[in-house]
Amino acid sequence: MSRPRKRRCCRRYEGDRVYKPRGIPFRGMRTLVISLDQFEAMRLCDAEALDQEEAGRRMGISRGTIQRLLYSGRKVIIEAMLHNDAIVINLKESEERNAGLHTHQRKCRT
Template sequence: MSPFARKQRYCRPFTGVTYFKPRGIPLSSLEINVLNLDELEAIHLCDYEDLDQAEAAKKMKISTSTLQRLLYSGRRKVIDALYCSKAIEIIKHEQILERQIKICRYGYRKRNQCLKK
């Protein structure tokens, strides 16, 4: 256990499946890699949304060095599961806060200002 408490991190709401596994192999006979939701969010922001690490760290409200550690551990777990035919379980810790999407009175997502005035 770490000597310091985990800092709160901001991630998008995750309602997807919690397990990914190789096809045709029962889950009970597989090793499981546990992927934390903050690791998944870091991979999503940097690799899928193609943000640089500084922007992704700002969105998650963490330092860039913390983001780099999340990317390293998350990518390592995913690659290990793909190459070694392991299952991936996605879990959420209590320290993860879900980012809220703000909606204006016209039903649009808020950015800096509303699209309709």
């Protein structure tokens, strides 16, 4: 039996949830899903230029987990760009995991 999944702290995301290539109709387009965890790891490391250790501290997870999130998230992004696929950010899973919890209860460092 595997261990229970550790709660991860992610900034509330209120931007667009779907990104697709311009000029290609969404109907029939393949969609690739990226989790909010992957998105947050890429935001912290790539957009805010934090090192993986600091990003892990902010999300409340290990550096190794950050590395795995970055690898899998970047893989989805590049695959979508290469094959003209849509990208959907999955907020549902994160909302269900963190339902009813406040930031200070999750020990988030935002």
